[in-house]
Amino acid sequence: MRPATAFKSWAHRVLPRPVVNGVWNLASDVKDLPARLKSPGAPRPWRIWHNVGGGDFHLIGQQYFDWFRISTNLKPDAHVLDMGCGAGRLAFPLATYLDVNGVYTGFDLSERALGFARRHTRGEARFNFVRADVQSREYGGAGLKAVGYQFPAEAESIDAALAISLFSHLLPEDAAAYLREAGRVLKPGGRLCLTGFLIEPGMVLTDAVLPLSPYREGAWVADPREPERAIGYERAVFERWLREAGLRMAAPVEAGHWSDTVRRGEFQDRIIVEKPAL
Template sequence: MSQVLALSEHPSPLTSDMVDSHLAWLCQQIISNRFLPIPPEEDVFVGDGDYRVIGAEFLDHFVRMAGLKTTEDVLDIGCGIGRIAVPLTQFLDPKQSIYRGMDPVRGGIDWCKRAITPAYPNFRFECSDIKNQLYNPEGEISGRGMRLPFQDGTFDFTAMISVATHLPPDEIETYCSEVFRVLRPGGRLFLTAFVIREDDDPSNPDRDARLKGFERAEGQPCWHLRGENPMAAVGIDDAFLEAALTDAGFDIHTKSFGTWRGKTAAHYQDFLIAQKPRRTA
């Protein structure tokens, strides 16, 4: 089991409108359905593992851990080549919900527009020319000055899967503030990260071998891999990430640590689920 911490003093339950047995059936159908769109393997530019299996896994996490409902409006930041979008086409109600995906890699967005939107018109994708040292080094928009192209209070749920793992700290702050703005009261942010805690041992022999080279960036609350592009994998200090979320206005609902640390868990990266407070009477 993963280590899950409910951090709010009185966290409201995050419950979905789909029962567990149907969710399990749906995830299995997504994995086995050969008619769902899937990009050529050579075009999948992010993430390891099976495209459909990982997508179904995240749908399961969204529902069980963050209470995603079939009628909610979803923003997928860093949607890549649709790995999260494809399973959501089978979950979200096409008459009551919208999905918007954005990513700086045009090839992935173009595939999503060709393969997903024609069959699922409530799913739309946009290429955002945000500069990133790893994925879009020639981008024209500064990550620090980025503004999401949506009105305040547009969405109920925002996913940032493997996004904070490729951002510098000041840009993480910007994203937290912008996500807070575009969420409705009660809306949730589901964010994955490599969280570095004060008592973590960087030399832990059980840690994922690819991440044993983490070194603290001088004067920064983040960690980079020795000898790699600084944005190839970013570890972020626990206290900094919590502050970025709470300063933006979020309540941190759940924190769950992943297997990259070398311990048994239900997922690889660390998960944080943050909620925009509901309006009070």
């Protein structure tokens, strides 16, 4: 584990979580200042307000878009669902890719993040950002339990969906429910690209970049006091949820470095699932 990551983990144990996240996000904003000055015309959400995660907002968005486009064989007229869209990191590249018949719907529990996304896709009638009033200890939502949330899409209306760093913060019952909803809204043959942490049989995670330990119902967590901070699932459990949702794995998992002892490439696992064609 890197010294900075180890320090953050220690700080979470002794300080209130909002304080730690606020300081961490402020430091990331300071680190981003050169990129902001270099490209002042590219809108970048301030992490201190939007909690968008680390790395270059637009570069990472483009990288995920490229993976999503290739993995789903995405067409310009596709109807896309962005689960946990945040400030619209994937909406920006999609806005230049989808044509007049393409439709994007993103949902998130942060109205502040959605406001940023709406402001910077203004004039794009094809783009819809929906507030998901659901509970989350990680991101502060205080509405309905996520297990009861219905995605803002009609049955079998979505060609392709994505969920970047969403399932890594969902409790078991919520993760299973979100997969069921994905199964409901995807068209036959439609695909969902998601990132998360899959626990393979025999994994030893004691010295991993992200050390997880058993929690409940096939879930492993970094901190049992704050399970939604980082949560992974045993592969057998995850695949059972897929079957129950009418979904299946569509490609081999691209393993992230979270389970290694050194950092390399992508942090979370990249997972592609599909709703079988009729």
